[in-house]
Amino acid sequence: MLRLAHKHDRAIRYLHWVNVPLLAVMIWSGLLIYWAYDPYQIAVGNFVLVKFFPDWFYQALDLEHGLSTGMAFHFAFMWLFALNGLAFVAYTVWSGHWRELWPNRRTPIEALHVVLHDLKIRKQPLPLGKFNAAQKLAYCGVLLMGAGSVVTGLAIYKPTQLAGLTFLLGGYEATRLEHFALTVGYVLFVLVHVSQVIKAGWNNFRGMVTGYELVPTSNEVTTDVRPEPVAAS
């Protein structure tokens, strides 16, 4: 027997989906800006592991010679991105859903268990809850990264008027690197997030579209939502 169980509030779903194109525009316009001065790389000694970015990358995504366009879009969509993020955080606080996301002392070790479980190294079942510990860390982390992007972005956007903030973040040059590194973090988050959603399956994905999931009625007593994605089958 299956029943419908409410999973995600409408506000969470809408703000989550609105964030998708906003983040995409911010990253795209940010790359147009970064192209004009692109010194960052990860190197061991003189050996370059990753260069941000090789020429083929800019060419493939048509990111060359777009600094003025990039700035025009970045400094317009930043308002929408920041407001959407602020609304998301405000709603989780107001609705009490922050409790589902906020990690506690046990979260780091539980997150490790989740990773070991997903890698099929650890066999014990995971504790029930809306989000597992790894999800809590990832979702909390990405919200903090969003706040970090806004703060570091403001510090390099107005380094004279917000000179104190720029100073606290380590100066103009350091803050530009921090702003960039946070973006790399988003991209890594999105890669993991999307692959986990694919792994968790249709019922879980549909939860973010409709707000509801189909769950076995036997779970009714313990919780109105199921843990994901482990119990998805």
Add this chain to the structure above:
Amino acid sequence: MSDPNPSPLPEPSGSAAPDAAMRRLTRRGFVRGGIAAAGGFLGWTWLRTRSKVDGISWPLRSVQRFNERLWGSDGLAPEFPANRAGDMKLNGPVGQPGNTDPAAWTVTTSQPNWVDRVFRLADLAGLPRVEMTTEFKCIEGWSQIVTWGGVRLADFVTAHRLGRRTDGVWHPYVSFATPDRAYYVSLDTPSALHPQTLLCDRMNGAALSPDHGGPLRLIITVKYGIKNIKWLNTIRFEDDRPADYWAERGYDWHAGL
């Protein structure tokens, strides 16, 4: 914001009902999502196809004006110990004249309904000297701490009673150009009169070299490098916003930091 509590669903009866309800919810969700995505795409297309003002669609230009009004141009840029100053990358050769002899260099000032006046570098000698170590920020993204020496543009303007109409009100804009007019910059008057805006003739303890704009350039800490015009030859106060080299090429006219 919506109701934080789940919206009540019709109570399902029988085992097929949750499936049917889920199908209905799914259809509704994807139809709404599809409409929203189409709306977003239309909005994006609209934004990208608006008529352009100097290469940038007008709604984005409007946001630039909004940001400009929001942030203004005040605040002092941080200064650094002189030992943190270093050499600066060479950039922007547009407007470099063949002859940069300081003894022959002139600066012409003008404003509406007023005679043009021609100054020599020696005319700056009576003004208080300023030395400041600030971070120069190129719009490309790189930056460099440099020690600049010169006189405040505000002191020069005040000493020679420039920039005001006969009723004492400031002309709202100032434009600057190289001798050949190949490079030109315009500023709002408050930014031009900012205490860290210099007529600069020294860099890192030496005379400003011709490649860096010598004998005279503008240093303005509240703006990106593009406004720090080299080989400064004319200063003109205006009532309407004057032309600006990089604003005409798609950049934000304000370019404030």
